[in-house]
Amino acid sequence: MMKLNKQTTLLLVIDLQPFLLKLLKKAKPYAPDQVLETNEKLITMITNAGIPSVLVSVTQKFLPRKLRQKSTHLAVSKDLLSHSKVTTYTKYQPSAYTIPELRDFLEQQNIETTILTGVVTNNGVFKTAKDLLSAGYKVIVMEDAATARTQKLHDQSIEKLKALGATIQTSDFLIDMI
Secondary structure (H helix, E strand, O other): OOOOOHHHEEEEEEOOOHHHHHHOOOOEOOOHHHHHHHHHHHHHHHHHOOOOEEEEEEOOOOOOHHHHHHHOOOOOOHHHHOOOOEEEEEEOOOOHHHOHHHHHHHHHOOOOEEEEEEEOHHHHHHHHHHHHHHOOOEEEEEEEEEEEOOHHHHHHHHHHHHHHOOEEEOHHHHHHHO
16 A cells, blocks of 8 residues: 655545536535545545645636636535635636646645546546646646546546556545545
8 A cells, every 4th residue: 555745745635616516416426425525534634644635616707706616616625615724716618737836836835646536437536637737747636536527427537547657546545545
C-alpha cells in the first residue's frame, strides 16, 4: 500500500452542487446522497490529516451573477466549507484544471498527487483527471466517491482513467494511505 506525502497531496472534489446531485437522482453505481456522504467523510479525514482540500463547482458564464452565485453553492456541510484547509473555486468548463487559480495553487503548494472525487465520473472527474495526468500529476480516483448517470458510463470512465495512468482506489483504502 502506498503512503501519501501529506506535504504534496491534495483532495480535489468536483461539482458537488445540490442541483447536480438532484439531476443525478438515478445515478449509478452510487446514489448522489451516498457520494455526498462519502465525500464529506473524505474531506473530514483529509483536512484532519492536515492535507488541503479543494472543492470545485461548475457554472455558466452567461448566467446572471445572482443565479451563477446560487448555482455554485455546494452541498457539503458549512463546517467543512469553513475549514482552514478547504479552498473553493468555480469552473466554467468540465475540467477543473482549466481554472488558472487552481493551477497556481497546485504550483504554490508543490502538489504532486491529487486525490480526485465528485460528479460526474465521465465528465468533470474524467476530464480533470486526464488534464492533471497530462500535466504530470499523480492522480488517485476514489471510485466510490464518484458516480455517473449509468453504471456503464462510470465503469468505462474508470477503465479509461486506469489506462491513462490514474490509480483507482476506494475511500476505505485512503485510511491506510494517510
